Amino acid sequence: MANIDVDKVRFSPVRLREGYDISEVDDHLDLVKQTLDALDRAVLEGAPVPGSLPAPRFRPVRLREGYDMGEVDAFLAEVATEEARLRGRAGRGITPSTTPQTDPVVDPSAPAEVVDVSAPAQPYAAPDGSAYPEVIRKGSSGAGLAIVAALIAVALVIAVVALL
Incomplete structure (x- = not known):
């Protein structure tokens, strides 16, 4: 689904x-x-x-x-x-x-x-x-985190400029 x-x-x-x-x-x-x-x-x-x-x-x-x-x-x-x-x-x-799925976060022994x-x-x-x-996926590398930080910085700059 x-x-x-x-x-x-x-x-x-x-x-x-x-x-x-x-x-x-x-x-x-x-x-x-x-x-x-x-x-x-x-x-x-x-x-x-x-x-x-x-x-x-x-x-x-x-x-x-x-x-x-x-x-x-x-x-x-x-x-x-x-x-x-x-x-x-x-x-x-x-x-x-058709079998119930287990949550691997809750049950670490569950198969991935x-x-x-x-x-x-x-x-x-x-x-x-x-x-x-592309959307940055959860668990991305340090480079992905740097991209997220850069996007947040850009969003903040845009927000400040929009308020002016």
């Missing part, structure tokens, strides 16, 4: 700085939900695997309400990763176990789940055509 609940995602509205057009993002989220649901059916029931999500192209808006671009981009990177994970499971016909991460997720394209970076 998809690890992302599209119905519960909320983005911060922005008005005085550039954001993504709300209706375009909402329309794309509907397509994301349909695709992830279809991939769930493909994994669980052997249903046909749906086509890939198209790379979204959101119109930037300014001086009217839009969604925070960074939040939308980060969420779409998570969606791309989850879509690739589900496609890998559906493509190999891997179905969930083998997940194929060799199929890279397709990154979403930015409005300028460049690719957004």
